[in-house]
Amino acid sequence: MITGNYDYIIVGAGSAGCVLANKLSESGRHKVLLVEAGGTDRKFWIKVPLGYGFTFSDPKVNWRYNAENDPGLNGRGAYWPRGRVLGGSSSINAMAYSRGLPHDFEDWEASGATGWNWGQVEQAYDALEINDEFGADGKRQVRGDGALWVSDLSDQMHPFSQRFLQAAQDIGWPVTDNFNGPEKEGLSLIRSTVRKGFRWSSADAFLRPAKKRSNLHVVTNALVEKVIVSEGRATGIRYRIGDKVHEALATREVILSAGAINSPQLLQLSGIGPVELLRQHNIGVERDLSQVGQGLQDHLAVSHFYQANEPTLNNRLGNKFGQLLAGMQYVLTRRGPLSVPVNQCGGFIRSDVATTGPDVQVYCNPASYSVPASGQPKMDKEPGFLLSVQPCRPTSRGEINIASANPSDAPIIQPNSLATEHDQYMAIRASKLLQKLATSPTITKVTQKRVAPDIMTMTDAELLDNFRARAGTVFHPSCTCRMGRDATDSVLDARLRVHGIRGLRVVDASAFPNVTSGNTNAPTIMLASKAAKMVLQDAEMSV
Numbered sequence: 122m123i124t125g126n127y128d129y130i131i132v133g134a135g136s137a138g139c140v141l142a143n144k145l146s147e148s149g150r151h152k153v154l155l156v157e158a159g160g161t162d163r164k165f166w167i168k169v170p171l172g173y174g175f176t177f178s179d180p181k182v183n184w185r186y187n188a189e190n191d192p193g194l195n196g197r198g199a200y201w202p203r204g205r206v207l208g209g210s211s212s213i214n215a216m217a218y219s220r221g222l223p224h225d226f227e228d229w230e231a232s233g234a235t236g237w238n239w240g241q242v243e244q245a246y247d248a249l250e251i252n253d254e255f256g257a258d259g260k261r262q263v264r265g266d267g268a269l270w271v272s273d274l275s276d277q278m279h280p281f282s283q284r285f286l287q288a289a290q291d292i293g294w295p296v297t298d299n300f301n302g303p304e305k306e307g308l309s310l311i312r313s314t315v316r317k318g319f320r321w322s323s324a325d326a327f328l329r330p331a332k333k334r335s336n337l338h339v340v341t342n343a344l345v346e347k348v349i350v351s352e353g354r355a356t357g358i359r360y361r362i363g364d365k366v367h368e369a370l371a372t373r374e375v376i377l378s379a380g381a382i383n384s385p386q387l388l389q390l391s392g393i394g395p396v397e398l399l400r401q402h403n404i405g406v407e408r409d410l411s412q413v414g415q416g417l418q419d420h421l422a423v424s425h426f427y428q429a430n431e432p433t434l435n436n437r438l439g440n441k442f443g444q445l446l447a448g449m450q451y452v453l454t455r456r457g458p459l460s461v462p463v464n465q466c467g468g469f470i471r472s473d474v475a476t477t478g479p480d481v482q483v484y485c486n487p488a489s490y491s492v493p494a495s496g497q498p499k500m501d502k503e504p505g506f507l508l509s510v511q512p513c514r515p516t517s518r519g520e521i522n523i524a525s526a527n528p529s530d531a532p533i534i535q536p537n538s539l540a541t542e543h544d545q546y547m548a549i550r551a552s553k554l555l556q557k558l559a560t561s562p563t564i565t566k567v568t569q570k571r572v573a574p575d576i577m578t579m580t581d582a583e584l585l586d587n588f589r590a591r592a593g594t595v596f597h598p599s600c601t602c603r604m605g606r607d608a609t610d611s612v613l614d615a616r617l618r619v620h621g622i623r624g625l626r627v628v629d630a631s632a633f634p635n636v637t638s639g640n641t642n643a644p645t646i647m648l649a650s651k652a653a654k655m656v657l658q659d660a661e662m663s664v
């Protein structure tokens with residue numbers, strides 16, 4: 122059944138798709154269809170910043186993927202949550218705001234993504250953000266006129282978070298007010314995509330203001346099964362709602378924003394991918410593109426817990442009475458422990474003074490918890506805290522391939538973690554930073570007990586073993602349809618067009634040439650804002 126003709130069809134209403142839906146429908150000149158597999162994001166635990174734990178494994182809003190057993194992680198498999206809801210993963214993520222470091226984007230440009238160097242992406246970030254922060258007079262002020270709220274929540278954070286900044290100073294690490302500002306190196310209290318006590322997802326920032334436009338049509342609970350390709354051109358999509366199959370046609374472009382797992386899956390299902398894979402699943406070949414699904418990068422972090430001898434967030438939220446009080450405070454004022462995401466302090470640190478820039482991201486949370494098989498984290502009753510380290514720029518690359526020609530079957534995710542010597546070396550160096558922080562005078566003073574395994578006594582070999590045995594994904598898959606020079610080394614050109622197929626782009630985290638140093642929501646939103654300009658420029662040129 123053909124349900125409509127559009128100028129642009131966007132697949133996926135996630136971090137990137139919501140930006141595109143807004144920008145492409147803004148002028149009113151283009152008819153835009155946005156198709157999303159999930160449903161409404163109007164849910165209590167999506168909106169509450171500390172509700173993260175509840176959406177982490179909720180099948181109503183989450184694809185709940187699992188990666189294959191990974192040789193680099195001692196054969197362990199891993200749970201990979203992804204948002205399946207309006208806002209996509211920006212509706213279920215931990216809201217830490219991180220632009221990435223300048224050299225990340227210099228490397229994008231060097232790998233063939235012309236126009237994506239730091240100078241250019243910095244301008245795009247500046248235009249996107251509206252910063253809710255404290256001025257020199259200590260009063261709240263709002264800076265910038267973008268749509269993406271980035272808030273300094275330090276006044277709502279647990280006082281224990283100050284301990285981490287003191288600890289950094291003890292050991293000579295820089296402390297910065299905001300690692301997204303001019304001083305990018307050092308520990309700081311984290312800024313978050315939160316607005317006045319509520320999560321501020323890409324759907325909140327970009328989709329909601331555009332939804333009333335008559336030229337934007339949003340379809341939810343619709344699984345896109347393939348891109349329709351005719352004579353080397355993308356002409357539309359096929360999607361399913363329940364047991365009904367629909368087709369929509371695009372006169373200008375189809376844009377995949379289905380995320381780093383589903384965008385390569387959709388290309389492969391549509392006959393665009395490695396020819397052997399397509400033949401193996403009896404899929405007609407539209408374009409042999411060997412790099413589709415290849416190049417997967419992600420961040421791994423290892424976390425260690427500590428029992429504290431002074432109160433932490435556990436004292437407030439580790440018991441029913443405290444939870445009730447915090448709930449009442451939140452409902453009445455939008456403030457208090459529930460109004461702040463789980464990551465309170467962190468930043469970018471050099472693993473060695475001789476390195477050219479920060480190469481490890483550090484997270485310090487004033488809380489300790491366990492994650493049972495149900496997937497819903499449970500805060501400890503006794504006071505505790507967490508220290509965690511994540512090498513910024515892994516060089517290992519994994520892959521994502523369809524398991525069958527059935528669009529409802531999850532693709533096979535092989536992260537291929539710690540496959541390079543560089544990544545193994547960085548796992549050790551990052552772990553040594555954790556040792557250093559944990560033995561700083563301030564952390565030593567507030568530590569009641571180091572929860573096993575105790576990283577302090579480990580040799581280099583043991584640190585690597587510990588990392589392989591315990592490190593987990595930080596949920597930043599990217600690069601599976603990366604930009605680059607040509608079809609031999611990439612999937613997209615620097616304007617995010619799929620090599621060799623007209624009228625088809627991929628605009629989401631899969632387009633990154635390399636994973637950025639920090640969290641990936643901000644770079645994805647930035648990428649989509651620049652991509653929207655390119656799409657509109659190309660439309661002008663073709664008039």
Ligand SMILES: Cc1cc2nc3c(=O)[nH]c(=O)nc-3n(C[C@H](O)[C@H](O)[C@H](O)COP(=O)(O)OP(=O)(O)OC[C@H]3O[C@@H](n4cnc5c(N)ncnc54)[C@H](O)[C@@H]3O)c2cc1C
Pocket residue numbers: 132133134135136137138156157158159177202203204205206207208209210211213214215216217218219343344345346378379380381383384387595596597598629630631640641642643645
């Ligand atoms: C648990 C978690 C915590 C995270 N924490 C942070 C953090 O604190 N800070 C940060 O910066 N980043 C964080 N991230 C990462 C960040 O959220 C993602 O990198 C970013 O949202 C990716 O955006 P995207 O547009 O590429 O994909 P997504 O936002 O995942 O959007 C893809 C959309 O496409 C839809 N879709 C997929 N397939 C189909 C189909 N076949 N048909 C129709 N629709 C489809 C999906 O349902 C989804 O809505 C986190 C991620 C997770 C999962």
